[in-house]
Structures are given as structure tokens and as C-alpha cells.
Amino acid sequence: MSKSSTHMTINERHDILKYIRENYSMRLIAKIIGVSASTISRELYKHRGLKKPNNFNNSAIKDPCLDSRLTHAPWVCNGCKNYIHCRKAKYVYDPFVAHKTYLSTLKNTRRKVGCGPDAFKYLNNILTSLIKEKSQTLGHIYATNKDRLVIGRTTLYRYIDQGMLEVKNCDLPRRVRYQAHRTEKTSVMKDTTIRLNRTYLDALAYLANHPNVSVFEMDTVEDIKGGKVLLTLLLRKSNFMLAFLRDKNDAQSVVDIFDELQRKIGFARFATLFNVCLTDNGSEFAYVDKLEAKTDKCQRCHVFYCDARASQQKGKVEKNHEYIRKFLPQGISFDKLTQIDVDLMMNHINSTKRESLANKAPFEVLSRSQLISIKKLGFVEIAPHNVTLNPSLFYKRK
Numbered sequence: 280m281s282k283s284s285t286h287m288t289i290n291e292r293h294d295i296l297k298y299i300r301e302n303y304s305m306r307l308i309a310k311i312i313g314v315s316a317s318t319i320s321r322e323l324y325k326h327r328g329l330k331k332p333n334n335f336n337n338s339a340i341k342d343p344c345l346d347s348r349l350t351h352a353p354w355v356c357n358g359c360k361n362y363i364h365c366r367k368a369k370y371v372y373d374p375f376v377a378h379k380t381y382l383s384t385l386k387n388t389r390r391k392v393g394c395g396p397d398a399f400k401y402l403n404n405i406l407t408s409l410i411k412e413k414s415q416t417l418g419h420i421y422a423t424n425k426d427r428l429v430i431g432r433t434t435l436y437r438y439i440d441q442g443m444l445e446v447k448n449c450d451l452p453r454r455v456r457y458q459a460h461r462t463e464k465t466s467v468m469k470d471t472t473i474r475l476n477r478t479y480l481d482a483l484a485y486l487a488n489h490p491n492v493s494v495f496e497m498d499t500v501e502d503i504k505g506g507k508v509l510l511t512l513l514l515r516k517s518n519f520m521l522a523f524l525r526d527k528n529d530a531q532s533v534v535d536i537f538d539e540l541q542r543k544i545g546f547a548r549f550a551t552l553f554n555v556c557l558t559d560n561g562s563e564f565a566y567v568d569k570l571e572a573k574t575d576k577c578q579r580c581h582v583f584y585c586d587a588r589a590s591q592q593k594g595k596v597e598k599n600h601e602y603i604r605k606f607l608p609q610g611i612s613f614d615k616l617t618q619i620d621v622d623l624m625m626n627h628i629n630s631t632k633r634e635s636l637a638n639k640a641p642f643e644v645l646s647r648s649q650l651i652s653i654k655k656l657g658f659v660e661i662a663p664h665n666v667t668l669n670p671s672l673f674y675k676r677k
Contacts, residue, residue, distance in 0.1 A: 533570065
């Protein structure tokens with residue numbers, strides 16, 4: 280049996296008492312519960328209590344027993360053959376008392392604030408403008424200012440939760456939450472024959488035989504039906520996301536973007552950077568032959584379609600749309616946007632450091648050859664202290 284939790288439960292403490300009374304060794308008890316023998320030994324020594332006899336006075340019987348059980352493990356009188364008849368003060372282990380003491384210590388430790396007023400003022404000077412004015416994520420701020428913040432990320436979240444700082448939870452950028460039942464897209468691919476040999480299972484089989492190819496996920500972001508929409512392409516390994524404005528959500532506009540990307544970086548770089556595509560079954564992705572641009576010798580990419588109602592198969596691009604929604608919340612039309620606005624937005628998004636990328640930004644995770652291609656497409660990295668994740672970015676440009 281192996282113990283999955285780092286904290287001991289009340290039932291495990293009852294088991295310890297049971298086995299101590301049966302004089303099991305520390306090693307055997309530890310093996311049964313699934314912890315180390317030293318953990319059992321520390322538990323008994325730390326939570327043992329002195330039990331005084333009813334006739335306790337200043338006579339010699341007040342002295343604890345000096346039996347060897349008390350000088351080394353198990354440290355307690357529980358299980359001693361003379362326990363009932365012994366009139367000396369005893370060291371005993373009570374699982375209820377031990378667990379109550381443990382919970383009290385845990386609560387007080389987590390509640391403790393290790394900062395004084397000057398320290399909180401120092402933290403406020405760093406955090407307030409970055410969060411309230413620039414809407415930077417706490418992960419990005421921590422990765423950029425780790426040496427200045429000194430405290431850990433968990434402690435920082437706890438100070439905000441406890442109201443110790445000027446920044447409140449309501450000021451933090453909204454965390455994306457997916458509904459349990461998502462609305463189906465009304466625009467569904469009608470010609471299902473193009474899915475032949477292009478299913479998600481086919482994609483897994485292809486990647487098993489070509490493990491080093493670059494995979495990207497493709498999706499559409501739209502708001503008002505009939506208006507402008509965004510085509511998003513996300514490189515899986517780096518989380519680098521590209522977005523392109525389209526006047527309408529049709530299949531030819533997606534092909535046009537692929538053709539323009541190839542024109543800017545060349546066929547070879549396109550085939551390397553965008554080798555395997557995972558997308559959904561929307562009708563805008565139906566021109567698969569044109570997307571792949573297959574010839575007798577080679578093709579620029581390989582398109583595979585996720586299973587119906589399985590958005591998790593391209594979950595990275597779905598989740599990364601959270602960043603776009605910081606700039607373009609639900610209900611905001613895309614019609615006034617230009618591609619320059621979109622490029623600027625993506626520069627800031629791709630310069631945001633992520634905990635999932637070991638506190639690096641997508642720009643920093645790109646390989647050297649990928650970075651060359653990305654720069655050819657006009658994307659530019661933003662300095663960490665200038666990253667802004669709200670619509671004010673568009674107003675500043677204008």
C-alpha cells in the first residue's frame with residue numbers, strides 16, 4: 280500500500296494506535312499505512328501526551344515511567360504489558376487529540392502573514408499598476424518580477440485572497456471556465472467524405488510515425504453572425520498563436536490565408552512550421568485539398584479533423600482564446616478591427632509569460648528556425664514590462 284497524500288488522516292492515526300497496542304514495529308506499521316518508518320516515529324513522539332494518575336501528588340509516583348519504550352520508538356506507553364497496573368504518569372498517544380492538534384497547526388500556519396505594512400506597500404507598488412492598468416496576469420507578473428517579489432506565487436495568491444493587498448480577486452484577469460455542455464456549431468461540414476483517412480485517430484497514427492513534426496491547432500473565433508471573424512493557428516509546443524482577420528467565415532478565406540503564409544515564408548518553411556493541422560468539422564475548413572496543396576511530390580501540410588463534440592482534442596487553441604477575449608469580450612463586434620490591430624494584440628499575447636511554459640513566453644519557446652519564420656510574418660516580441668492585456672492597447676495605438 281502506498282500513501283498518495285502527504286497529510287495523515289484520522290483513520291490512519293487510529294490504525295497507528297491499534298498497531299502500537301499490538302506492539303508492531305515502526306517499519307511494519309509504516310509499510311501497512313504507506314509512509315516511512317521515521318514518519319510514524321515522529322508522529323508518536325510529537326503528539327504523545329503526559330497522562331497523570333488520579334492520585335497525582337508530589338510523591339515519587341508523579342515521575343513518568345523510565346521504561347525503554349519512552350527513550351526511543353515507540354515513545355509511548357500504549358501497548359506496554361504493565362499499562363493497566365502501572366501507577367506512574369504515562370506518555371500516551373490519542374489519535375483524536377493528535378488530529379485536532381494537527382488541524383489547528385495547519386490552519387494557523389496557512390493563516391499566518393509574514394509581511395509587515397512596509398512590505399505590503401512594496402508589493403502594492405509593484406502589482407497595482409500592472410494588474411489594474413495593464414491587466415497583466417499574475418503568472419506573467421511573477422515570472423517577470425520574481426526577484427523583486429521575493430515571496431512565492433502561492434503566498435501572493437493567499438495575500439490577495441485575505442485582502443492584504445490593494446489588488447483584489449475581482450481585479451485579476453478572468454479565468455476561463457468552460458460550460459459542461461457547449462453549444463454545437465451550426466456551421467457543420469456537409470461533405471464527410473473528406474474525413475476519410477483524416478480522423479483524430481489517423482492523426483495519432485501519423486504522429487506516432489513522425490514524432491518530431493510541428494503540430495498546430497486551427498479554429499475560428501467569431502461573435503456576431505455575418506460579421507468579421509478570426510482564424511487562429513496555435514503551435515502546440517510553444518503555445519504561440521497566430522490570428523488572421525477574415526471578412527466572412529467561408530472556406531475560401533481560410534485557403535487564402537494559407538496561400539499568403541506560404542508566399543511570405545516560402546513552401547519549405549511553411550511545410551516545416553505548419554506540418555500537421557488539427558481542426559474541427561466547421562464548413563470553413565472543408566477545402567482540405569486546397570489547404571494541403573498536395574502535388575505528386577509533396578504537400579505543404581496534413582489536415583486532420585477532431586471527433587464531433589471533442590473540443591479537448593484541440594484544447595490548447597480553445598483555452599488560448601481566453602487571451603483574445605481579454606481584448607474582445609463576448610458581444611463585441613470585430614467589424615472595426617484591422618489586421619494591424621490583430622497583429623498588435625497577438626504580439627502582446629505571445630509575449631505573456633506562462634506557468635505552463637516554465638515562466639517563459641511563447642516567443643521565448645520558439646526554436647531558432649521557427650522564430651525566423653515568425654519574424655518574416657511581421658510578429659514582434661514585446662518587452663515584459665510593456666505587456667498589456669486589455670482593449671486599451673487599441674486606443675493607445677490610435
